[in-house]
Amino acid sequence: GVCYAVMQNSTDTAPIYKQPFNAEPPRSALVSSYVTPVDFFYKRNHGPIPVVDDIERYSVSISGLIDNPIELFMKDIWKLPKYVVTATLQCAGNRRTAMSNVKKVRGVGWDVSAIGNAVWGGAKLADVLELVGISKFTGTTNSGGKHVEFISIDKCKEENGGPYKASIPLSQATNPEADVLLAYDMNGEPLNRDHGYPLRVVVPGVIGARSVKWLDSINIIAEECQGFFMQKDYKMFAPSVNWDNINWSTRKPQMDFPVQCAICSLEDVAAVKPGKVKVSGYAASGGGRGIERIDVSVDGGKTWVEAFRHQKTGVPYIADDMNSDKWAWVLFEVIVDVSRSTEIVAKAVDSAANVQPENVLEIWNLRGILNTSWHRVKVQVGH
Template sequence: MATRTPIHTATRALRQFARRDAPELAVCRLTQPLPRSLHTSGRRASNDTARVPHPKAPTGRRPPFQARAAPLSLLVGGGLAASFLAYSQLGEDGPRLQDAAPTSTDDRDPSLPRFRLADIRKHDASSSEPWVTLEDKVYDITDWIAAHPGGDVILRAAGASIEPYWNIFTIHKAPHVREILQQYLIGFIDAADLGPDGLPAAETIEDPFVDDPIRDPRLITHTAKPRNAEPPNEELDRTFRTPNELFYVRHHMWVPVVDEAKADEHLLSIELPDGETKQYTLEDLKTRFPTHRVTAVLQCSGNRRNDMTRHAGKTNGLQWGVGAISNAEWEGVRLSDILVDAGLKVLDATLPTRKGNSASPSDDQVDANALHVQFTGLEAYGASIPLAKALDPRGDVLLAFGMNGETLPRDHGFPLRAVVPGHVAARSVKWLSKIVISDEESTSQWQRRDYKSFGPNEGANPDWDRAVSIQEMPVTSAITGVWVGDCVRRGRVPWMGSSSTPSNPHQTTTQNSSSRILDMAAVPKKIGFTPEPSPATTTPCPPTTPPDEPIAVQGYAYSGGGRAITRVDVSLDGGKTWDQAELVNDSQNKCTGNKSWAWTRWRYVGALPILTLPTTTFPQTSPTAERGSGCHDGASSKTKPKHCTTLIVKATDDAYNTQPESHRGIYNVRGNLATAWHRVKICPRCTGTGDGGVGEGKGKGLTWSTGETYGCGFRKEAEEVREGMRRQGVVGASSDGNAGSAEGGK
């Protein structure tokens, strides 16, 4: 009994032969690729067409294999029956194509072969051609291994279904990841191995995240496995140093398990350019080298990615709010000290140069400007920085084993991590186990692909090799807390103390307070800045907001490369007018390092512009109107007065770098470096609290709400958040009301 697939292929070949000249078909290519195991030889035919590089594979990596059919003479020499017989016997050492299900029970693409599960299992991690399955499809991932972040991790699924791993690594459940995998499709699971639902039996695997540490419940979780989470705004910059348990968490895989009792035995291997290797234990680092402390920010390149998604376009990646940044004091040894001890000899950059006699490396000296420091962690993550940065005496690059006066937590690299101040946090590799001094960057996905940025016009498949890897971070700032009206008048702004509104509304204070920051993210249920007044104290709602309505705003500003923040500009009217915030003096905090590696906290108090209050002529019957922002900004009708205003913050550093005005001008599909002006819309509204014995139209008070979405600290109704994110294509429908569960990339 002839199988359906070979008949289809052979028939197509015969039809091609009837249409084309014989020279064209000396060797023909099948329309669909076949697995390598169907070849009579393990080597590619010498007359194969050149391969097209795969968009996700690093330069030099092999793209998905394109198989060829046997010579046409083999297919047509003995008629159709002989053609099928010869075709079906190809690759005796590999898995045979099995009898396909009858047409009535298998209506899947007939041009692709079918494989039995027993044969698929032979292509496990030990095979030179690993395969995986997803649903009823079979994929040859041999060439994906080199391009896949984590590399060897995907091999855990080889020879079986990848689905149980994706159910754990939920970050993979994104359309762009599925599209990548689809390029490696080679066939279907045979119908004989499928159940009534058209799928193979479910498999169970060991959860690699079972030993992950317990996290603080206050963190806003984007993905649980691997854990990616940011602190809520009311906690983010409450103090100069972010507490360890609230420091944002960015993982690509599970947290490695290191025996605390044997932590001092942890080995760090250092490989020099000549191949010589030296090893240090953690105890060696602690006892043989001077200890240094540096307060520095670590910031994900995707910080504020959600802003770019909402204001510019769809982005691939975790939809971070403003909290993928934290500040801590790191304790460790200088990387430069370790490299010198390991025997690295570098040309002295301070040597004078003369025409015709330029300083050049000797046999035992290397040029720091031409080399890179490659870091590798225990969980297979890899990244690199220029050697010049590592050796800069003012660069403060540490191999850290302490954080905020405590032992380095597991989530943040225990027992040893790199800390590269001023650079994107992706270069501060956790669970550090190996360092290589090389003439090229790290070849990892995280160095060559994920952490790069492109022009707004370059689309979803940019030229990755043309862009440089992100190192030093640009200037950015964000609003993290807002107080309006009575919250300011009654002294509920922690850093203003218990006094009422300052006589000069533009004069801020930097008074510290240990009391809880009462921004909107901390207000339960309703979204107002001020609590709704009780019936006994309510007053009629005026037609406009008061001319002196006070507002207090706080946030952070930061610039990479050790550049200090010199000015923070705040606008309360959407950018029409500007004023300067006061920069908090955190200089009493010691161990700040040789440059400005930490963030700058800022505070501002001012008076809001007068806004017209919405009246009953504007319907507020929908859940959005009654429970959401409740504001009308005139977008739906030119005749409606403006009822909202937009707060804006932008920062400038000591090199006079400042933030771009719009995310549209810096848009990239990865959503990296979303550093445009941070905007927060606020709207006044009247809310009924019962008539309290007064007549119609009475019993109303002034409250404030925000139209800002998830991620910027000011909570909106869950259904609004989900709908907005769904329109952007960031998340699918969710039943838990947590817009932070967006599945994405890095």
């Protein structure tokens, strides 16, 4: 696929593994369609991308704190009812570069495009778990299982050569309304290798790190997954925590992502003519919360105008409406008047009235995650 702005992890000094493949599209590509084409969907990997070439022999085992472990082949998964869920996947590190510019952080540098919206097709995890005797809406199995761990095929240096893994609570996994999928389709086509062929987890409304690609096994466990990416990464710390005083166990693994938005029609520093300027971008919130409002300012945040929101073209978006895609982003646009060089700012409000912080410093954290500060783009007005 076509991918632009390939970048690498600057702190990655692994002697054994080559640098993993990470890429994001130019921001302008994101707002050209509601459903992000696979070629323009960001790619985040922690190890070499595995090749599964024998689809007949590929299987996922389900074991752990259950009575009857099983081995599922693709034909078993294809037999289950197929659900199609439009869901936005966002890396917790989206907009990290802007956080690092204020004060250095560790991690892959991302602009605003480590996010994408896809139509995922697959089996519901809640249906899959019924195959091992776990009913819908179960919080604990008879043998004390409370979490569902996803273990992948790919190996990464952070796990000392072990597989990438993550977990979600059993209550979420067995809740059909949470729409957690074992997905084999992306935008109506079989998943490609970069995105997890032949089978990946999609956990809607949750940071991308929990949507494990190239699924190898599912483990029902009592405590949340003890893997690196759950326990030693992707946690939100206070600005005062640094690499010398960090105590990882004091914080929970990040799950839902907070309300976010970004302007995609303009880059820093955009040269514009005085007059009408179109400002468009995306907004998304985690946990299935809708986007209630998007405010845009052309005077650095003193005055605001509300942007028009949409998902499907021609259909006005209504937050938390039956006809809106609850796990998906909302695109916005507004025409503003710009007469002098300024900063154009956007901020979103979700359906729980959560707002984005004005500045990045108060949410700065050493891993550079969840930069949801007001998105600002400088424009230079030329005559």
